[in-house]
Amino acid sequence: MKLPKALAFDVFGTVVDWRTGIAEQAAAFLARYMPGTDPGAFADDWRNLYQPAMEECRSGRRPFRLLDALHLETLVQLLERRGIGTAAIGEGELLDLAYAWRRLRPWPDVPPGLAQLRKLFPVVTLSNANIALMIAMNRFNGLEWDAILGAEVSRSYKPTPQAYLASAAALCLDPQDLCLVACHHSDLAAARACGLQTAYVDRPMEYGGARAPDGSYEQAWEWRAGDLLELVRVFTSH
Amino acid sequence: MKLPKALAFDVFGTVVDWRTGIAEQAAAFLARYMPGTDPGAFADDWRNLYQPAMEECRSGRRPFRLLDALHLETLVQLLERRGIGTAAIGEGELLDLAYAWRRLRPWPDVPPGLAQLRKLFPVVTLSNANIALMIAMNRFNGLEWDAILGAEVSRSYKPTPQAYLASAAALCLDPQDLCLVACHHSDLAAARACGLQTAYVDRPMEYGGARAPDGSYEQAWEWRAGDLLELVRVFTSH
Incomplete structure (x- = not known):
């Protein structure tokens, strides 16, 4: 890969x-x-x-x-x-x-992990959040991204193909050169169907310890890590 | 004001x-x-x-x-x-x-001035540049913004009203709560016609010392500064 x-x-x-x-x-x-x-x-x-x-x-x-x-x-x-x-x-x-x-806080690995990932690649958001929401959240928690993409830029919500494809297009990238990072198998499956690479990050406490509802979408994703700091190591050791 | x-x-x-x-x-x-x-x-x-x-x-x-x-x-x-x-x-x-x-370098006041302005307000780009161009330029020169807005997000070039109004809308702001910062009187005039506030920053060396072509658009702008560090003082002393 x-x-x-x-x-x-x-x-x-x-x-x-x-x-x-x-x-x-x-x-x-x-x-x-x-x-x-x-x-x-x-x-x-x-x-x-x-x-x-x-x-x-x-x-x-x-x-x-x-x-x-x-x-x-x-x-x-x-x-x-x-x-x-x-x-x-x-x-x-x-x-x-x-x-x-x-006004939501990041998982503890996110601030250092995101900063390290941004040294390796441009890193954008591809969320269903609108731009003003993302700006406010970033200012609340101090996170910095290369750009805010996703629902508002594509005028469509994930998991419609347009949400992923318009984000790749805004980066002037072929879909296979863009990798979605997500803890949701359903989101990754939709991105893969559009030709994107996929990186799964485990967030076992997302639902307070309860099982995620989208386990049936699980596949062998291209990249996989327990948190963003491990994801840095996965990419740099490749 | x-x-x-x-x-x-x-x-x-x-x-x-x-x-x-x-x-x-x-x-x-x-x-x-x-x-x-x-x-x-x-x-x-x-x-x-x-x-x-x-x-x-x-x-x-x-x-x-x-x-x-x-x-x-x-x-x-x-x-x-x-x-x-x-x-x-x-x-x-x-x-x-x-x-x-x-791959263009900022004026010397920009890195410290932009960082200080971002402590006061969300600060976005409202340029005719496309998103991938802006991402590459920011990574080249180390500048960080709250979001990349402008031509590609609005699908229209300045000075059409849509370029300004769509950027205000993406921020969930009324036009009068958004201020365009520019060294071009023509750009500021178009923003003002859409109801935006306007801040003029002087860049006498933009054309290598030659006169700017848009002097006839000059007006009494709401805010005015010789560089971004002065613009910080203008806002904080208001």
Whole structure:
């Protein structure tokens, strides 16, 4: 396998620990409006509304929307399903909680690992996050990328082929010279179907220790590592 | 005037000294194929083909093309006008010279000034450069931005309104909360017409000391500085 010419990163799960971050930021809100709710389970339930919301756009039933807006919509939806009327909650408070997805911390290996990977390759984000969300998150956690690509630049959500192919095109690369780095087998499978190289990074705590829902997509990926520091060694020793 | 919420930078001229960089990189090529040609004048002539090439796309006579491709086209055009048949020149050699625009050095105030401005605001590029060109240039000169916006993200070249408005939209900002930083009065005038704030930075050596061609567009801009370090002081003392 030839080394890739650039790396494109999935972000939620692969780079940042969304479950811990959402749970921590939602805790005070939950204590007030939904006492007794487990914040980790709330984070899981919110995340579970993410794929159906994007699917409405991917299928063409709705036009493309920014992920920030979907986060607010799915929050309202989640609260209403629990019988919490959102009219009584200030719009500012709802928006602040929706923006919790802009304030997520990276796994501990990410800051040093990303910096080392960027010495080897251009490294971009290839996430369903919109650009303003990614900018805010990077400023929150101090991460630097060569560019923010993905959903908003391609106007399509992963795993549609356009999301991967438009990102390779923006880098002026053939798909086989771009490598997706992700902890999700489903994301890697879709990237491989577009001709991209694939690097799996294990994030066993993404779902708080529970099994990932996409295990059936697992394949023999070109590259594989336990974290980004090991991924650096995998590439440099190749 | 309220402080902006983000800054968007013009790049060629405002950030990097294209004339010196192109002249230096073209010198060996010129000595071989066009002996006696002044490298600075060659840089000026090449740059002069830039607006007409983009105008073909802006006017709709041609579809949008990446700036990298326009640089190669205008190089071939320039050589052919001088009677230099490009068939005898290797394609690799032509492409390498076209990519000289990816390898330009910043003015000396830019590395420290940009780092300080990024502590105050998110700072993005709003250039006619394509994403791969900007990534390569940033890696060449070590500059870091919050995002690469501009022509490729908006699929339109400055000074069309879409280039400015799509960049504000990608930042989820109202136009009046985004400030264009540029050394070109024409660029600032177009941004102002879209409702953006404007910051003029003086680059008297952009054309090697010759007068800028767009002096007639000069207006009383919201912000004004001799270089980026002064621009930091202008914002922080406001």
